[in-house]
Every structure is written in C-alpha cells, then in structure tokens.
Amino acid sequence: MSNPTAAILIIGNEILSGRTQDVNVQFIAQSLAGLGIKLQEVRVVPDIAARIISAVNELRASYDMLFTTGGIGPTHDDITSECVAAAFGVPWELNEETDREMRERMGDRYNAARQRMATMPRGSVPIKNEASIAPGFTIANVHVMAGVPRIMQAMMKALEPSLPRGERIEMRAVHGFGVMEGAIAEGLAAIQARFPHLDLGSYPFKRDGAWGVALVAKGTDLSAIEDAAKQATDLIAAQGVEPIQGEPVSS
Amino acid sequence: MSNPTAAILIIGNEILSGRTQDVNVQFIAQSLAGLGIKLQEVRVVPDIAARIISAVNELRASYDMLFTTGGIGPTHDDITSECVAAAFGVPWELNEETDREMRERMGDRYNAARQRMATMPRGSVPIKNEASIAPGFTIANVHVMAGVPRIMQAMMKALEPSLPRGERIEMRAVHGFGVMEGAIAEGLAAIQARFPHLDLGSYPFKRDGAWGVALVAKGTDLSAIEDAAKQATDLIAAQGVEPIQGEPVSS
CATH class of the missing domain: 3.30.70.260 (ACT domain)
Structure with missing residues (x-):
C-alpha cells in the first residue's frame, strides 16, 4: 500500500440535528486525494466527552492520521480540545506561545473564554492560519481543526505542506x-x-x-x-x- | 430517555474520494428529528465487505435503529445487501414477491444484474417506494436504502409510518x-x-x-x-x- 490512510471525525450536534449541511468532509476529502492520502472513514459524533474520546482513540489507532473538525471555540459546548488531551492521557494546559500571541493580538478582548482556545493537550503544535487568531493544533497523528468551513479550510491549507504524501490517486x-x-x-x-x-x-x-x-x-x-x-x-x-x-x- | 436513538451508515467510495457532496445525512437527520428520534452517530465507510459488515454490526447493536444508504444497485460495486446478510448470519436469497413484481414491471429488461436487486437477506421486508421499481429493505432494526438522494428520500417517506416515535425535539x-x-x-x-x-x-x-x-x-x-x-x-x-x-x- 503506497498511500497513507486517514479518517475524519466531525464533532457536531448541529450536523446530527439536521440543522447544518456538512461541507467539510468533501473539502478535506479532495485535499487528501490531491496529496495521495486515502480517506478511509468518516464519523460524526455528538458533543459528548466519552463519545469524542473513544472515537479519537479508535480512529487514530486505525489510520495513519486523523482530522477532527468542530468544538474548539470559546463556548461551553466546545469540548474537543479537553477530550483530545484525555484521549492521549496528557495534561490540558496553556500553550505559552499561543497565549502570548492571542493576548497581543486581542488586547482587552482576550478574556477567560478566549484563553480556553490557547489551552491544548501537552505536546501540541499550534496550526496557525490566515482565517482566525485562535489556532488549531496537531498532537501526534491527530489534527484538530475548527468546524466553521472557512477557518477549517485555512487550517487545512496551513497543514498541507507537513502532511505525508502518497502516489497521486x-x-x-x-x-x-x-x-x-x-x-x-x-x-x-x-x-x-x-x-x-x-x-x-x-x-x-x-x-x-x-x-x-x-x-x-x-x-x-x-x-x-x-x-x-x-x-x-x-x-x-x-x-x-x-x-x-x-x-x-x-x- | 424518551427518544429512540439512531445511526446512519453511508456506504460510499464517492463520498470518501470527495467526488460527491453527501446530502443524505441532513435529509435523514431532519426526518428523524421530526419523529423525535435522536440521531447519535454517522459513519461513512468504503465499498469493502469487511468494513461494511463490522460497521452494520456495531451500529445496530449500539442504537435502536440503523439506516444505511448506498450500494444496493445492480452493478458489481453494489455489495451492501450481501454484506447485511453476512452481518446477520442469514442466507442472501431471492425475495419472491420483489422478484415477481420487478419481472412484471420490467419485462425483457429484467436481467441477471437487476435480479440482484430482488435478492435480500432472509427475513427482509421490502421498502416499496415511489421513485424506483427496486425496493430497499428492512431486516430487524436495520433499514437499507439507496444512495441516490431522490430514491433514498422516497424510501424514507415509505418507512416513516412504521418507525417508532419519541417526544418531539x-x-x-x-x-x-x-x-x-x-x-x-x-x-x-x-x-x-x-x-x-x-x-x-x-x-x-x-x-x-x-x-x-x-x-x-x-x-x-x-x-x-x-x-x-x-x-x-x-x-x-x-x-x-x-x-x-x-x-x-x-x-
């Protein structure tokens, strides 16, 4: 097999309720196809910690890489980042570099809720991007991205140069x-x-x-x-x- | 919990390759919400027998009902029906009523490929619908539907009266x-x-x-x-x- 494999995990009550039409899967699928990476599975789960943690662990073990979308904003229903830390069994802690950059760029608007977006599983590398001040992050083979399509797309673009490539499909x-x-x-x-x-x-x-x-x-x-x-x-x-x-x- | 639970399994290489934008999830999600059924998980898997069989068995055990879309046409890449039979451990055999009806309605065009669409897991109940001569089918708590949106929608409409209902969400x-x-x-x-x-x-x-x-x-x-x-x-x-x-x- 000369093509790396991937899965997508969509964390999204809004998809499961039918309120929102997902458009992230097709964008990520096409990006991966262009890199010669085979997308082998997609899952959508609700914003429930136990469900997110077990899906992250199953999918990161089964495929070469996992892309998640959704649940990394500043509100109470954004729990993806904590869940990824729990899945890896590492502390969820302030990323100093991100904290500093967000504080500089947001000034007085950088409140406690926004500081949650600078908090990541220990060992994460931020996914800086052109669409949002708050980054996504990569930990091991898991890439954690926003759910808003334009922000997710900017994060995917930022990630692309560092992803492994396979024979073009x-x-x-x-x-x-x-x-x-x-x-x-x-x-x-x-x-x-x-x-x-x-x-x-x-x-x-x-x-x-x-x-x-x-x-x-x-x-x-x-x-x-x-x-x-x-x-x-x-x-x-x-x-x-x-x-x-x-x-x-x-x- | 006063709401029955459900999952969707999309069998579709065309979704994973990024060629096709899925629109079935949102339609089914909205239909289920209207019935008070909680959609709790969606999976997309490739047209690979082992993957389909294990996903059907995991999801039908985890939720009150499972809806599948895709892979029930007449071509070689349509393997959902056989896989559902394998998942249940029952023979995959001609459904006499469907065979008779398709033969009557299609006449000379009813060839061996089309007869595969009248072949179902033993014990299945056909999902007759207004959009296609070939039906979907229900076996236990698994509802097997077409992937083409307008046919899937007609099958969903045909199924609705027989589905359990929950408190309206x-x-x-x-x-x-x-x-x-x-x-x-x-x-x-x-x-x-x-x-x-x-x-x-x-x-x-x-x-x-x-x-x-x-x-x-x-x-x-x-x-x-x-x-x-x-x-x-x-x-x-x-x-x-x-x-x-x-x-x-x-x-």
Missing part, C-alpha cells in the same frame, strides 16, 4: 445520459475483472428528469485508468448513447 | 450579527447551567464578510426552550446588537 469519469445501470452491469463487471487493481464505480444520477449513469475509474496507475475509461466509454456507446467525458454530474 | 434559534462567541461565552455558560436538561449550542457564522453567532436551544421541554431562547436573546441584545429570531443562517 487519479480518476477518469465518463457519463451516459439515458443509460440505466442495470443494462450495463454485466459489461462493467467484466471491465472491473480486467483491471483488478483499479476501483471501477457506477453512480446513477437524474438530471432534467432523465436518468443517466456516471462510470468512474480510480487508482494510481494512470495508463490502466485511461484504458479502463476507454472501455467504459465503449460500453456506453454500445447502448446507442453518446458518452460524455469529464467530471460526472452529481445526482 | 424542539429547537429555537436566535442570531446576532457582529457578535463574537468569545464575548458572550461566559453569559451563555450561565444560561446552560440554568437549563441543564437542554442542549444550548453556539455556532459562529460569516455572512457578507461579517462574523455573527447563532445560539440554538434544543430539547423536548418547549417552555424551557423558550425561556432559554429569551435569555440568549437578552445576551445578544446586551452586546448592543439587534437579536434576530428564527432559523439560524448556516456558515
């Missing part, structure tokens, strides 16, 4: 409007069998009231991917439909 | 434009302390280039929720800002 897609999955399933399985080291996916969609299917070949062997995509294109053409190359439309 | 929100979380954290913690049986959440957002915060009181005791929301409103007003009632804006 390439993708080629072709779609056929009016093609039903059931009509091409057998032919598609035959293509998958010829390219066992690729992931060949089939994703139905509906657009302008008509069904179609997107066929996606994915892996690290670009020449095989292009061969497989060519065969998928022929499969769609054999249905009497003009194959459309490129980014598949979403459903 | 109510929510009241107030937001303050220009209010920073750090400035109100202490006052908010005091409100939470006065209403320990409610969830009081604080969610920063940015709109038109300016930060704001949404305060959300959630629970089953409507009169307490309204009292807490009133206190949150006063807290925002004390910052010299006009509080805005109603649905919080998303970040």
Whole structure:
C-alpha cells in the first residue's frame, strides 16, 4: 500500500440535528486525494466527552492520521480540545506561545473564554492560519481543526505542506445520459475483472428528469485508468448513447 | 430517555474520494428529528465487505435503529445487501414477491444484474417506494436504502409510518450579527447551567464578510426552550446588537 490512510471525525450536534449541511468532509476529502492520502472513514459524533474520546482513540489507532473538525471555540459546548488531551492521557494546559500571541493580538478582548482556545493537550503544535487568531493544533497523528468551513479550510491549507504524501490517486469519469445501470452491469463487471487493481464505480444520477449513469475509474496507475475509461466509454456507446467525458454530474 | 436513538451508515467510495457532496445525512437527520428520534452517530465507510459488515454490526447493536444508504444497485460495486446478510448470519436469497413484481414491471429488461436487486437477506421486508421499481429493505432494526438522494428520500417517506416515535425535539434559534462567541461565552455558560436538561449550542457564522453567532436551544421541554431562547436573546441584545429570531443562517 503506497498511500497513507486517514479518517475524519466531525464533532457536531448541529450536523446530527439536521440543522447544518456538512461541507467539510468533501473539502478535506479532495485535499487528501490531491496529496495521495486515502480517506478511509468518516464519523460524526455528538458533543459528548466519552463519545469524542473513544472515537479519537479508535480512529487514530486505525489510520495513519486523523482530522477532527468542530468544538474548539470559546463556548461551553466546545469540548474537543479537553477530550483530545484525555484521549492521549496528557495534561490540558496553556500553550505559552499561543497565549502570548492571542493576548497581543486581542488586547482587552482576550478574556477567560478566549484563553480556553490557547489551552491544548501537552505536546501540541499550534496550526496557525490566515482565517482566525485562535489556532488549531496537531498532537501526534491527530489534527484538530475548527468546524466553521472557512477557518477549517485555512487550517487545512496551513497543514498541507507537513502532511505525508502518497502516489497521486487519479480518476477518469465518463457519463451516459439515458443509460440505466442495470443494462450495463454485466459489461462493467467484466471491465472491473480486467483491471483488478483499479476501483471501477457506477453512480446513477437524474438530471432534467432523465436518468443517466456516471462510470468512474480510480487508482494510481494512470495508463490502466485511461484504458479502463476507454472501455467504459465503449460500453456506453454500445447502448446507442453518446458518452460524455469529464467530471460526472452529481445526482 | 424518551427518544429512540439512531445511526446512519453511508456506504460510499464517492463520498470518501470527495467526488460527491453527501446530502443524505441532513435529509435523514431532519426526518428523524421530526419523529423525535435522536440521531447519535454517522459513519461513512468504503465499498469493502469487511468494513461494511463490522460497521452494520456495531451500529445496530449500539442504537435502536440503523439506516444505511448506498450500494444496493445492480452493478458489481453494489455489495451492501450481501454484506447485511453476512452481518446477520442469514442466507442472501431471492425475495419472491420483489422478484415477481420487478419481472412484471420490467419485462425483457429484467436481467441477471437487476435480479440482484430482488435478492435480500432472509427475513427482509421490502421498502416499496415511489421513485424506483427496486425496493430497499428492512431486516430487524436495520433499514437499507439507496444512495441516490431522490430514491433514498422516497424510501424514507415509505418507512416513516412504521418507525417508532419519541417526544418531539424542539429547537429555537436566535442570531446576532457582529457578535463574537468569545464575548458572550461566559453569559451563555450561565444560561446552560440554568437549563441543564437542554442542549444550548453556539455556532459562529460569516455572512457578507461579517462574523455573527447563532445560539440554538434544543430539547423536548418547549417552555424551557423558550425561556432559554429569551435569555440568549437578552445576551445578544446586551452586546448592543439587534437579536434576530428564527432559523439560524448556516456558515
């Protein structure tokens, strides 16, 4: 396996209640794909300490790295940082450098609630970023980020240079409007069998009231991917439909 | 605890690769909230049998019900149904009623690939729906649905009358434009302390280039929720800002 693995843990009552549409998973997933890191699992858990601690410990043990989002603000419901300290069994203490910088930049507004954002598990490295004065932090293979998308995105950008990289994961897609999955399933399985080291996916969609299917070949062997995509294109053409190359439309 | 609990399992390489933006979690979360069912966990796993089987078994044991989406189509990468059979340790076999109905409705188009969609874990009850000829299915406390949003939504609608209900979970929100979380954290913690049986959440957002915060009181005791929301409103007003009632804006 030449690709490092990763998981995402979303700490978010607001996702579980349906109040908020998550957009962080797709952003992180695309960032990781660009680095050749395989995202292998996502979990969403509520703002409950025991649930956060056990999820952090399970996921950091199972994958090469873990990214968390949410729960690092100044309010009473922001408990991620304490929970990560508990998961690692280390003290949760003021990060001197962050405390100094936040005090300088915030002046009188730097109150007790905000000082909680300078408090981290011992041994953490702050994730300084362009979107917020309060940083995220990295401890071992766990990267703790904000839940607000624009701040999370700035933290991810700040992290990227230090992340391990793998072989780039390439993708080629072709779609056929009016093609039903059931009509091409057998032919598609035959293509998958010829390219066992690729992931060949089939994703139905509906657009302008008509069904179609997107066929996606994915892996690290670009020449095989292009061969497989060519065969998928022929499969769609054999249905009497003009194959459309490129980014598949979403459903 | 007067609310049944639930988890969602998304079977989807396309979510983990970042190709597709998930929209199923929010739809299911809102449907469950309307029934008084507490969504307690979401997981996304790849189309790998061992991963699906262990996630199904962990989640169906941990919560009152489990909803899965994805992987029940006719193509080689659709393996959810077999995996659920394996998770329950029951045979994966043709559902006679579904087989007959699909054959009648599809005629010549009913091929071997499509017959896989009539094949289910023994003991399953089909989830007939208005969006697709092929049904989902329920086995014990596990509801297996399609990944395509409009089909999943039709299956959820078909399921709703048979789901257990809990006390309705109510929510009241107030937001303050220009209010920073750090400035109100202490006052908010005091409100939470006065209403320990409610969830009081604080969610920063940015709109038109300016930060704001949404305060959300959630629970089953409507009169307490309204009292807490009133206190949150006063807290925002004390910052010299006009509080805005109603649905919080998303970040």
